[in-house]
Amino acid sequence: MNAKSGIMNQSQGTSNWPQPLIEGFLRFRDNLFPSDAIEYSRLFAEGQQPKFLIIGCCDSRVDPAIIFNCAPGELFVVRNVANIVPPNEARIGHHGTTAALEYGVCNLGVEHIVILGHQCCGGIQTLLHTGEKSSPDSFIDDWMSLVEPARASVERDYADSSIEIRRTACEQRAILVSLKNLLTFPWIAQRVAEKSLAIHGWYFDIDQAQLLGYNASTGQFESL
Ligand SMILES: [Zn+2]
Numbered sequence: 001m002n003a004k005s006g007i008m009n010q011s012q013g014t015s016n017w018p019q020p021l022i023e024g025f026l027r028f029r030d031n032l033f034p035s036d037a038i039e040y041s042r043l044f045a046e047g048q049q050p051k052f053l054i055i056g057c058c059d060s061r062v063d064p065a066i067i068f069n070c071a072p073g074e075l076f077v078v079r080n081v082a083n084i085v086p087p088n089e090a091r092i093g094h095h096g097t098t099a100a101l102e103y104g105v106c107n108l109g110v111e112h113i114v115i116l117g118h119q120c121c122g123g124i125q126t127l128l129h130t131g132e133k134s135s136p137d138s139f140i141d142d143w144m145s146l147v148e149p150a151r152a153s154v155e156r157d158y159a160d161s162s163i164e165i166r167r168t169a170c171e172q173r174a175i176l177v178s179l180k181n182l183l184t185f186p187w188i189a190q191r192v193a194e195k196s197l198a199i200h201g202w203y204f205d206i207d208q209a210q211l212l213g214y215n216a217s218t219g220q221f222e223s224l
Pocket of ligand 1 (some may be wrong): 058
């Protein structure tokens with residue numbers, strides 16, 4: 001597309017480009033990139049072969065590559081509001097998370113999928129506040145309705161608890177809904193059955209700097 005036509009006319013030129021990002025790129029290029037340049041060259045020449053697919057939240061505080069201290073090429077990351085995996089649905093609409101899952105599993109052959117939930121999740125907070133009163137015009141409400149079973153079970157089991165306890169419980173139970181949804185995709189269920197793919201539900205407790213993992217044997221999130 002010609003830069004002077006169509007949607008590009010909506011651009012306001014270069015004067016409003018976010019300088020912190022440009023300055024950050026220059027620091028990356030000048031300070032960090034040189035030490036990884038050979039590895040970057042190899043990755044782009046040979047292709048990526050990540051073993052781990054992470055479903056993370058968009059939240060600016062929970063960048064998987066930072067939390068897991070991973071290098072370029074190690075993680076295949078999908079981020080959305082509240083780290084949700086939708087179920088296998090009829091192929092209408094546009095399914096960004098599902099498309100990324102398919103690419104990671106079927107094309108890249110990842111060996112592990114980690115659903116990474118976290119403390120103080122804004123998406124879960126919204127779900128707890130709106131509940132069944134969600135607005136049909138809200139993309140967020142519609143998206144969060146995917147984990148409504150988590151909210152409903154928490155409201156039932158933690159009716160007398162504080163909002164903090166209910167939010168944490170809902171954040172963790174939403175991970176379990178997504179774990180269940182992963183298995184609705186035959187190309188995931190088959191690989192899990194064959195043990196060529198493992199799926200995990202993890203929870204990042206920011207306050208305690210703890211990583212918890214769901215133990216299916218105990219039904220609890222336990223410190224890793
Ligand atoms: Zn979140």
